[in-house]
Amino acid sequence: MKMSKRGHRLLGLTVAGAALAASSAAFAELGQPAPWEWTLQESATEVMDFITTFHTWLFVIITVISLFVLGLLIAVIVKFNAKTNPIPSKTTHNTLIEVAWTLIPVLILVGISIPSFKLLFLQLDIPKADLTIKATGKQWYWSYSYPDNGKFEFDSLMVQDKKPRLLGVDNEMVVPVNKVVRIQTTGADVIHAFAVPAFGIKIDSIPGRLNETWFKAAKTGMFYGQCSELCGKDHAFMPIAVRVVSDQEFAAWVEGAKKKFATNPGNSFASADTFASTTGPSGE
Numbered sequence: 001m002k003m004s005k006r007g008h009r010l011l012g013l014t015v016a017g018a019a020l021a022a023s024s025a026a027f028a029e030l031g032q033p034a035p036w037e038w039t040l041q042e043s044a045t046e047v048m049d050f051i052t053t054f055h056t057w058l059f060v061i062i063t064v065i066s067l068f069v070l071g072l073l074i075a076v077i078v079k080f081n082a083k084t085n086p087i088p089s090k091t092t093h094n095t096l097i098e099v100a101w102t103l104i105p106v107l108i109l110v111g112i113s114i115p116s117f118k119l120l121f122l123q124l125d126i127p128k129a130d131l132t133i134k135a136t137g138k139q140w141y142w143s144y145s146y147p148d149n150g151k152f153e154f155d156s157l158m159v160q161d162k163k164p165r166l167l168g169v170d171n172e173m174v175v176p177v178n179k180v181v182r183i184q185t186t187g188a189d190v191i192h193a194f195a196v197p198a199f200g201i202k203i204d205s206i207p208g209r210l211n212e213t214w215f216k217a218a219k220t221g222m223f224y225g226q227c228s229e230l231c232g233k234d235h236a237f238m239p240i241a242v243r244v245v246s247d248q249e250f251a252a253w254v255e256g257a258k259k260k261f262a263t264n265p266g267n268s269f270a271s272a273d274t275f276a277s278t279t280g281p282s283g284e
């Protein structure tokens, strides 16, 4: 069977699309962005699963609406131009169409709002936490404190040569797998935002206010995020690195961290000195 020119073009497009999808899947790495990635990052929590499904659902809806409107436009252009339709209809009302173009958009909005509210409640209704971590955004790094596990606090600064580029840090936030982690976040100087795409969380860290969010990582591994509120010249260089480990590994890490990061009362600004003496990404 011989293929038409259009058939060839369609086949070419399909192959290109499939190759693109396959390549993005091949590059995709859990917990971090991948080259040529054009989809959402792979999910590691129930919330992110929901976000991904909701995103796909909205994409289907907008695609159908766009194609429908495009179809109508083409029909008007082809069938009702001055040449093919010299005597235009004088119709001003059509009850059926008027009811339809009122009712159908309402139904579409209801179809969007129901999963939207479900997702909102899932995100905002924080379940009973197994662990609380306070993440403080500072110009330009994060400090994490573990009030439940021996009250230690430490700074997490980007390390320039560490992989993945611009995401590697000296001290990672460590959490146990399959445990509800409540994040309380605030800003020490200006507004920052704590965001980890694979967990589906993004929340402003505002000075003088304590915002809360939560995640329950279903997979172990490294998960990266970034400050997501423009906060100054090194905004792009204050990554968030979360290491999800087993319960036993977490307990062992806590023991080590307690000694390593023992809180030194009366020296709460020691971290600022640490930062000043560390070579920042801009070489300052």
Ligand SMILES: [Cu+2]
Residues within 6 Å of the ligand: 137, 138, 140, 191, 192, 193, 227, 228, 229, 230, 231, 235, 238
């Ligand atoms: Cu920031």
